Amino acid sequence: EVQLVESGGDLVQPGGSLRLSCAASGFVFSNYWMTWARQAPGKGLEWVASVKQDGSERYYVDSVKGRFTISRDNAKNSLTLQMDSLRVDDTAVYYCARGRAGLIWGQGTLVTVSS
Amino acid sequence: QSALTQPPSASGSPGQSVTITCTGTSNDIGAYNYVSWFQQHPGKAPKLMIYEVTKRPSGVPDRFSGSKSGNTASLTVSGLQAEDEADYYCNSFASSNDVLFGGGTKLTVL
Numbered sequence: 260e261v262q263l264v265e266s267g268g269d270l271v272q273p274g275g276s277l278r279l280s281c282a283a284s285g286f287v288f289s290n291y292w293m294t295w296a297r298q299a300p301g302k303g304l305e306w307v308a309s310v311k312q313d314g315s316e317r318y319y320v321d322s323v324k325g326r327f328t329i330s331r332d333n334a335k336n337s338l339t340l341q342m343d344s345l346r347v348d349d350t351a352v353y354y355c356a357r358g359r360a361g362l363i364w365g366q367g368t369l370v371t372v373s374s
Numbered sequence: 375q376s377a378l379t380q381p382p383s384a385s386g387s388p389g390q391s392v393t394i395t396c397t398g399t400s401n402d403i404g405a406y407n408y409v410s411w412f413q414q415h416p417g418k419a420p421k422l423m424i425y426e427v428t429k430r431p432s433g434v435p436d437r438f439s440g441s442k443s444g445n446t447a448s449l450t451v452s453g454l455q456a457e458d459e460a461d462y463y464c465n466s467f468a469s470s471n472d473v474l475f476g477g478g479t480k481l482t483v484l
Contacts (some may be wrong), residue, residue: 303463303475305467305475306473346379360410360466360467361420361473362410363422364421364423365419367419
């Protein structure tokens with residue numbers, strides 16, 4: 260069974276940093292693009308970033324460019340989102356998803372940015 | 375990176391059919407056959423219902439179908455059931471290497 264389990268969500272002050280992790284199982288992780296998406300409270304879904312199978316290509320939504328970094332460790336079947344210079348409007352549930360379009364999703368982890 | 379356009383709400387009675395549209399541009403929906411549709415119940419993670427415009431993952435009822443014409447994609451739910459009441463989101467690849475989501479449509483089963 261394909262499983263994606265996110266962790267690392269927390270309450271952080273504006274300007275702070277947070278590192279999200281996603282543990283993947285049930286499929287050959289290195290065969291797939293991986294994606295982070297988010298959903299602010301009461302709002303719609305938003306694609307955040309995607310990384311190619313070998314990590315050689317990474318793409319970001321404009322609002323996080325220069326602040327967030329997506330990376331992966333194929334040996335450990337894990338995906339990471341390093342979030343720096345966090346802003347109040349980064350508050351959201353962050354989902355790890357398989358594929359560029361996010362065809363299989365984890366259950367999400369809540370990031371709250373507030374003073 | 376503008377969002378795709380969906381109607382905020384749609385509704386139908388049990389047994390009826392309802393179609394939700396998702397409008398983009400020639401740089402996203404019109405350029406790629408990579409449109410997906412997701413169902414989200416309150417407090418739950420999104421669930422894939424349609425991918426690559428028309429394909430249905432295993433386990434998704436054939437009451438759900440997808441199509442595309444030009445820059446607009448559509449999701450049709452036939453034989454509406456109470457459990458179909460949820461939020462529905464579309465997404466598409468875009469030529470800027472981005473992935474765009476629609477704003478979501480709240481489907482109400484009357």
